Amino acid sequence: MDTEELFHRLKKFERPYVSRQKTPFWVLIGAILSTRTKDEVTEKALKKLIEYAPDIHKLNELPVGKIEKLIYPVGFYHTKAKNLKILTKTVLEKYNGKIPQKLNELLSLPGVGRKVATLVLSAAFDKDEICVDTHVHRISNRLGLVETKNVLETERELKRIIPQKYWKKINSYFVTLGRKFCHPRKPSCKDCPLKDLCPYKRCAASKAK
Numbered sequence: 001m002d003t004e005e006l007f008h009r010l011k012k013f014e015r016p017y018v019s020r021q022k023t024p025f026w027v028l029i030g031a032i033l034s035t036r037t038k039d040e041v042t043e044k045a046l047k048k049l050i051e052y053a054p055d056i057h058k059l060n061e062l063p064v065g066k067i068e069k070l071i072y073p074v075g076f077y078h079t080k081a082k083n084l085k086i087l088t089k090t091v092l093e094k095y096n097g098k099i100p101q102k103l104n105e106l107l108s109l110p111g112v113g114r115k116v117a118t119l120v121l122s123a124a125f126d127k128d129e130i131c132v133d134t135h136v137h138r139i140s141n142r143l144g145l146v147e148t149k150n151v152l153e154t155e156r157e158l159k160r161i162i163p164q165k166y167w168k169k170i171n172s173y174f175v176t177l178g179r180k181f182c183h184p185r186k187p188s189c190k191d192c193p194l195k196d197l198c199p200y201k202r203c204a205a206s207k208a209k
């Protein structure tokens with residue numbers, strides 16, 4: 001696979017809503033909301049939250065019940081509301097209101113796993129990290145870039161084979177590709193900009209149409 005050509009074709013894609021947030025704080029909150037939640041539901045909830053509590057201080061003042069109402073119906077909204085409450089307090093008290101830039105510090109915050117932390121590092125802090133979510137895992141395998149069984153393996157393999165200059169961009173590219181064409185169940189291969197590069201066998205019929 002010619003990775004230069006692959007990324008060249010994807011560079012016109014718009015970045016996903018969460019990655020486009022102007023501050024690391026909202027990238028972090030958006031990434032937390034997005035776990036186990038459809039993209040459009042995440043987007044609506046994040047917009048509502050930002051509108052009601054536009055910064056960390058305002059969010060910190062909200063009771064958990066109000067946060068729950070604002071983010072409903074994201075997946076696990078009850079737990080996420082509680083985590084957001086603890087997270088804002090922790091960031092204010094321990095990090096002076098600034099989102100930490102170290103992986104282990106991010107991982108110590110409530111509701112923050114590797115996917116969320118690597119998205120914050122790559123999308124908000126411009127660090128060379130690869131955020132592997134379900135889109136990146138699925139598409140990397142379909143494209144034959146990797147042959148892996150889980151997201152950790154995928155991250156490790158991608159870091160081995162993809163030039164470092166693309167690491168922080170992979171998530172944005174593949175999330176948008178996954179939303180537009182490379183859907184989990186029925187990929188729209190005949191319209192996909194990578195169709196002539198992609199070896200995914202199960203969509204050979206769709207390519208032929």
Ligand code: SF4
Pocket residue numbers: 139142143181182183187188189192193194195198199200203
């Ligand atoms: S050709 Fe099909 S399987 Fe391959 S990346 Fe495009 S949509 Fe996904």
